[in-house]
Amino acid sequence: MSFRSLDEIVSKCEEQKKPFWRIILEDDMEERMVSAEESMKLMEKLYLTMKSADASYDDKLMSSSRLVGQDGARMDRAVREGKVIGGDFIGVVIAKALKMGESNACMKKIVAAPTAGSCGVIPAVLLTYEEKYQVPLERMLEAMYVASGIGEVIAERASLSGAAGGCQAEIGSASAMAAGALAYLNGGDNLSIIHAAAMSLKNLLGLVCDTVGGLVEVPCVKRNVVGAVNAIASADMAVAGIVSRIPPDEVIDAMREVGEALPKSLRETGEGGLAATPTGQEVMKHIIR
């Protein structure tokens, strides 16, 4: 039984005096008829797959279109050389988000979280957080359940697909999921979790899907960076006690409405926005040739 609202999850947490992640884990147990151990095992597999995808980044690869690749390595270098303005944490997050997006474009194994195009957002923030703060695996898995619960509600209430709702539904949702998970890791309560998600989604509302040449490369890879950094800012705001003035479930509804209002050319058709620029059109000709 999927949750239809974030409020519903928070109410259940309060009624049953259980943490957010536990309610989502129990929902998974009920839905897939598995034990807590089995559910955790699957979540662990997903998280460890993200980790190995990050660790096996190949800094020599370019996508077959040659539009993306090697930028994760460039960013790593800049961090090592102290050339980043936002400090090491943000620098590493940017590098990891680029690497995962590039690995996807280069057909390497990634975890769609929630989609392949947005696969870099969640691992970029969670893996960096784990590395920096030496967080035990168990707690990282709890954060993954938090992210899943947010994604589940967005999927039920709106959409996770660029074709249906534009990039706000992919990068926006991934950013909301990551923001909630980070708020949890950083000591936020249930309200912080859902307000981090809401602020994150709000910040990316209206983001269109305008893939150049119809490939999940430009602007996708770099949008993972924006989703990740936005998640950090939103989680920090939420844990500081800042709330979204529009209630979280209403933000999700607004995302659905905006997605439905987007013209088809801006929903994964590769026809509008950046895809329609002279350079985007030129790239398209080369791909078709």
Ligand code: SF4
């Ligand atoms: S631009 Fe489209 S394909 Fe690329 S990440 Fe966004 S929604 Fe996905």
